[in-house]
Amino acid sequence: MPVLTVRGATVSYGGRAVVRGADLAVAPGEAVALMGANGSGKSTLIKAVAGLVPLAGGTIELFGTPQKRFRDWRRIGYVPQRTGAASGVPSTAAEVVSQGRLAHRLLGMPARRADRDAVARSLAEVGLADHAHCSVDTLSGGQQQRVLIARALATDPDLLIMDEPTVGVDAETQTALAAVIADRIDAGCAVLLVTHELGPLTDRLDRAVVLADGKVVHDGAPPRPVGEHADPAHEHVHPHANGHNGTDDLWGGK
């Protein structure tokens, strides 16, 4: 049973169809990238999958259940397009990540040991264990993005939906994030990733779906890098001058 099946999805904003009859399927444990130029409708399609924008036509099934009747949202980890994790009132990284466990808790019930463990584990996975009790607005943009990814991991998802998770994130963090996501894929988690660039995260993809003008124009092998990126000598990892490379600390300097 596929994790996600989208058939003929059409999404309109103010009468203009942004996504036009797109088909998309993700099998369990499969890693799929949704690619396309800015304005191709990839973010809109993923928002429709997440239930944030209504469909004008077509159907979406999550884990074999039509989206309207789907209630098991804790099986889905969602990383929104970069907005920053900070908000009006200060929150610690641990508090933001614990939002990822709310779907596992009954309304009004206190967090259980499993919830606290999942929060601590997710923060450690993204290399922020030492920053659990820091206010997120004192963290850098890349660290805030890691907090949002940890929040999605904390729900122990079977499908991880990420909307441009690496925009504005430094190369070192991208490499480390790719390792974290790869671990989850190995553990059987399916990944649907919106991206417009090839990078460390795209190396582990099984398949890419390319949108242009709201229509699927390619569904198959991930596009190969061209130009400078095709050069085997081209380094994806941008070495830092401070000598952290070569240590086994995946996340580089704290």
Place this chain on the structure above:
Amino acid sequence: MILDYFQYEFMQRALLSALVVGLCAPTVGVFLVQKRLALIGDGLGHVALTGVAVGFLTGAAPVWTTLAVTVAAAVVMELLRAKSKTSGDVALAMLFYGGLAGGVYLTGIASDKGVANLQQYLFGSLLTAGWSEVWTIVIGGAAVAALMLVLRPWLTAICADEQYARVSGLPVAALNLLLLVTTAVTVSVSMRAVGILLVSALLVIPVVTVQQFTRSFKATMFASMAAGFLISGAGVLTSAAQDVPPGATIVLIGVAVFLVTAVAAALTRRVRQTRRAHLPPEGEPLEVELPANA
């Protein structure tokens, strides 16, 4: 001696009501500030004016008519915000205009039934509150605070990142509605203490004062309760000593405390910049070759 005032029962009632409101209002306010709806309390305060006027008109107790009218307004506002293209600040503007006009209009109709009383609701009149009104404040305040404390993680989630909350499958619409209805209840029960034009102050001021120093949401919530408690207490004591209206005194003390702490926070931040708790992140390597200095 300032404690001499409290041999009078009306002063004890005034202090008790103010302390309860100061303690409980920030528990709601912290979510409103997070949601960038800091003025919603004031908007519902204007609607409460209509509620008080309905009370004059019908002869019912103003607390209950106010409660009914503000809760109805909160529901309408949330539906407008969620279901139509009306933005939050437009809905808020309508509350301000409609609430004020409704209050003045209905009071005009009821002009023979104690219009002189209107001012006690506008600016608060702790000193004339009877025990039954004090108990309404205590029970309402306790219910509000308990609900907000128990639901803190869920309300934080919908206020900080509503989209994420929806994708996690949380009952976002119901929680939003609950928050606004709770605000309406808070406004209705605290109008005795600070008055409906100033009630927003006790929702917001303690929160924005303490959040300059706190790192976590939980700490902000509890510290703002303490701040609201102290500000209200200080306001009642000062107003008793100087024989001025308690509502205005509480709010002025709150504003003064906020200004002082804002300056203090700016100074501490300057000190902290030189002694940071954790190092600033490393930047990307500069991907250009700098020309060698000749």
